[in-house]
Amino acid sequence: MSEVGGAPSAPQLEAIARGGKISSLTVRRRGQSLLGGVGPPLGAFVIFVGIAYFFSYVLLTPSRRFLMPPPHEIVKHGFFNHQHLHEQLSALWDTAQVSISGFLIALGIGLTLAIVMSQAKWIERSLYPYAVILQVTPILAIVPLIAIWFGYDFSARVVVCVLISIFPIITNSLHGLVTVDSNLHDLFTLHRASRVERLLKLQLPHAVPDIFVGLRVSAGLSVIGAIVGEFFFRQGTPGLGRLLDLYRAYLQTDLLMSALVFCCGLGIVSFWVIGFVGHQLTKNWHEE
Amino acid sequence: MTTAQTAGVPAGAHEPGPGEEVISFRNAGKIFPDGTEAVFDVSFSLRRGEFLSVVGPSGCGKSTLLRMASGLGPHTSGDVERRVENIGYVFQDATLLPWRSVRKNVELLAELEGASKADRSRLAADAVRLVGLQGFENHYPKALSGGMRMRTSVARALTMKPPLFLLDEPFGALDEITRGTLNEELMRLFVSERFAAIFITHSISEAVYLSSRVLVMSPRPGRILAEVEIPFAYPRSPELRFDPEFARLSGEVSHALRRGYE
Numbered sequence: 001m002s003e004v005g006g007a008p009s010a011p012q013l014e015a016i017a018r019g020g021k022i023s024s025l026t027v028r029r030r031g032q033s034l035l036g037g038v039g040p041p042l043g044a045f046v047i048f049v050g051i052a053y054f055f056s057y058v059l060l061t062p063s064r065r066f067l068m069p070p071p072h073e074i075v076k077h078g079f080f081n082h083q084h085l086h087e088q089l090s091a092l093w094d095t096a097q098v099s100i101s102g103f104l105i106a107l108g109i110g111l112t113l114a115i116v117m118s119q120a121k122w123i124e125r126s127l128y129p130y131a132v133i134l135q136v137t138p139i140l141a142i143v144p145l146i147a148i149w150f151g152y153d154f155s156a157r158v159v160v161c162v163l164i165s166i167f168p169i170i171t172n173s174l175h176g177l178v179t180v181d182s183n184l185h186d187l188f189t190l191h192r193a194s195r196v197e198r199l200l201k202l203q204l205p206h207a208v209p210d211i212f213v214g215l216r217v218s219a220g221l222s223v224i225g226a227i228v229g230e231f232f233f234r235q236g237t238p239g240l241g242r243l244l245d246l247y248r249a250y251l252q253t254d255l256l257m258s259a260l261v262f263c264c265g266l267g268i269v270s271f272w273v274i275g276f277v278g279h280q281l282t283k284n285w286h287e288e
Numbered sequence: 289m290t291t292a293q294t295a296g297v298p299a300g301a302h303e304p305g306p307g308e309e310v311i312s313f314r315n316a317g318k319i320f321p322d323g324t325e326a327v328f329d330v331s332f333s334l335r336r337g338e339f340l341s342v343v344g345p346s347g348c349g350k351s352t353l354l355r356m357a358s359g360l361g362p363h364t365s366g367d368v369e370r371r372v373e374n375i376g377y378v379f380q381d382a383t384l385l386p387w388r389s390v391r392k393n394v395e396l397l398a399e400l401e402g403a404s405k406a407d408r409s410r411l412a413a414d415a416v417r418l419v420g421l422q423g424f425e426n427h428y429p430k431a432l433s434g435g436m437r438m439r440t441s442v443a444r445a446l447t448m449k450p451p452l453f454l455l456d457e458p459f460g461a462l463d464e465i466t467r468g469t470l471n472e473e474l475m476r477l478f479v480s481e482r483f484a485a486i487f488i489t490h491s492i493s494e495a496v497y498l499s500s501r502v503l504v505m506s507p508r509p510g511r512i513l514a515e516v517e518i519p520f521a522y523p524r525s526p527e528l529r530f531d532p533e534f535a536r537l538s539g540e541v542s543h544a545l546r547r548g549y550e
Contacts, residue, residue, distance in 0.1 A: 183383040186360050190377055191400040201396075205387045285386045285428045 069254040078258020088243060088255075092262045095239035098154065099226035099270070102161020103219055109162070110169030110218075111211065117170075118177035118203060119195070128174075135167040139225075143232045153236035160229035165218035172214030176207025209286050212278030219270035227263055240266075303451055304371055306337045310452050310484040311357055315366035317509075318352055326352040328509040329366070334484050336451055341487045341495035343541060344505030345548070350488045353510065354454050357486055376445030376453040376483070380460055382437035384429040384444075391416070391425040394443045401448065415443040418477060435466035439473070446477070453485040460490065471498060472526065479523045492545070496538050497529060504541055506548035514544035 049071050056070040079085055113131070117124040139160060150156040180203055188198050230241025238246075240263050247256040304310050312333035318326045326349040334340050342350050355361030356368055358375055384393045394412040403411065416422060419439040429437055438458060445453065455474075459467040471494060478485065478498075489495050495502045496518055504514040518537055520528060528534055 181381075181383060183379045183381065184385070187377065187379075187383065187397075188400065189360065190358060190375060191397050193400050197400060201399075202385070205385070208387070282387075285388075285430055287386075287430055 066251060066253055069257070074254045074257045077254045084255060088259055088262055091238055091240045091243045092266060094237045095226045095241065096266055098157045098229065098239060099161055099222040102158045102225055103165060103222040105158065106162045106166040106169055106218055106222065107215065110166045111173050114170050114173035114177060115199065117174055131167060131170050134163065139163060139228065147233065152233045156233040157226060157229035161222045161225035164225035165222040168214040168217040172210045173207055176210030177203045180206045209282050212274065216271055216274045216278070219274045220267050223267040223270055304336050306482055307335055310334050310336050310372055311370045313368050316356060316363045316368050317365040318356055319364045325509040327356065328511050330512055332503060332512065332515070334486065336484045337482050338501060339478055339485045339487065339499045340501050340503060341489055341499040342503045342505060343489055343492060343495050343545065344510060345507050348505045348507050349510030350505060351456055354456050354486060354488055358454055372452050374448055374450045376448065376450035378441055378445050378453065378455045378458045380457045382429070382441040384437060384440055386429050389426050389428055390421060390440050393440055394447060397444060398447050411447040415446040418446055419443040419473065434462050435470060438462065438470060451483055453483050455485060455487045457488050457490065474498065475523060492538050492541050493529060496534060496541060497524065502541050504544040513548050516540050
């Protein structure tokens with residue numbers, strides 16, 4: 001039996017099923033997108049560096065040059081000085097530990113809450129307002145309470161991460177869990193599916209793309225949480241937040257900026273890793 | 289909830305054989321909680337081996353009728369007696385799980401019914417063969433055409449070998465040529481499997497071509513305006529559409545439909 005109506009041929013379908021386009025197109029598109037993706041921001045970067053040099057050498061007198069150190073000084077002192085590099089890398093490692101712990105806890109709690117809320121409208125109506133309240137309360141206002149409950153070190157900083165990054169996980173996961181096609185629900189009802197089967201075979205797989213949308217936002221937020229948390233909770237091994245504060249105190253603007261680069265790097269890598277995992281999990285079937 | 293129970297299946301009921309009654313509506317009606325009356329005083333019965341089409345204008349309650357038949361949306365008056373629990377329901381869209389391959393989609397119902405892994409794959413392989421999807425078992429729905437997705441959906445419904453099929457305008461969203469091909473397929477399946485079918489459609493010629501009986505419904509609240517017997521023997525060939533008797537029966541259905549607007 002043959003399919004009519006301009007259906008793609010079997011090899012084409014296979015290519016599509018593997019997640020690619022038709023092969024010759026794929027190569028060209030990928031080449032273009034690499035250049036198209038990296039080119040413009042690279043150009044903008046060159047302009048930014050130019051502006052930085054303009055400030056350092058044209059606008060500022062040598063005595064005030066510390067306000068905007070020239071970029072090569074930042075690289076020299078921040079990345080090629082062994083002692084400075086070492087203290088920044090170990091701070092990076094500490095901040096990464098805080099943000100990853102916070103992120104994983106937020107994932108666990110957020111997803112659990114979303115699943116609980118998806119089970120009945122009344123549960124959602126009971127709990128959702130508190131998630132919103134949590135989201136709109138300034139973290140600064142909860143700091144004293146966190147200090148009393150969790151002290152001033154690692155665990156307090158993790159709590160800040162969780163509080164900052166949990167909301168997008170809850171909302172996006174919940175959205176994915178409750179927007180399943182009603183016909184599919186009917187099909188599961190007709191075949192007497194249990195609540196657990198419905199959750200595991202229908203709602204959760206359907207929610208995976210939405211969950212990853214939330215996780216991507218949360219990954220970035222938890223890095224922010226880890227750095228911000230250190231401005232309040234300063235015990236234990238120092239992370240990037242405390243290093244930033246230290247460099248500020250000594251007016252070491254070159255190191256301040258290199259530490260900033262590490263902060264950005266951590267955020268970007270987190271965002272990218274989550275995006276990559278999400279894409280790998282859903283590329284076969286999800287229409288973006 | 290008392291009405292919901294009457295649509296249930298008596299415990300220990302045996303599966304109806306050929307010619308035995310599968311489902312019957314007696315003065316059944318449905319009023320939604322918001323007061324909308326969707327279906328009014330519908331009576332008919334259906335035996336195994338009969339193919340019943342329901343035609344009617346948009347919004348006349350055809351889909352509601354099907355939901356009443358399946359028990360998904362119970363009737364609010366009269367009586368619906370269904371003697372089978374095992375129903376094949378085919379929706380207007382293919383309603384596949386996009387994260388599952390064709391094979392895994394077709395296996396879904398057997399999986400929900402608790403069939404063993406070996407049984408599942410045997411049932412799915414049979415169903416895939418029946419609808420001609422061999423070679424596409426590992427494709428995801430995203431990579432299939434609309435017609436092939438619908439075939440997957442029909443294959444899924446076939447796995448449990450249901451004595452009653454409920455089809456809610458299954459080919460309505462497909463192009464004319466694919467629709468024609470799938471009508472042939474459905475005809476062939478009906479002849480070989482001899483289930484009972486309630487088929488909702490907008491198309492008079494599709495209804496006359498496939499059915500042993502056509503019910504014509506009025507605009508809302510949906511009532512039965514006419515019941516037209518289609519006496520042609522199965523299997524039917526596409527050339528039947530050019531038969532003068534086919535034209536006469538189509539005319540009869542069409543007249544009945546128009547009477548609903550007067």
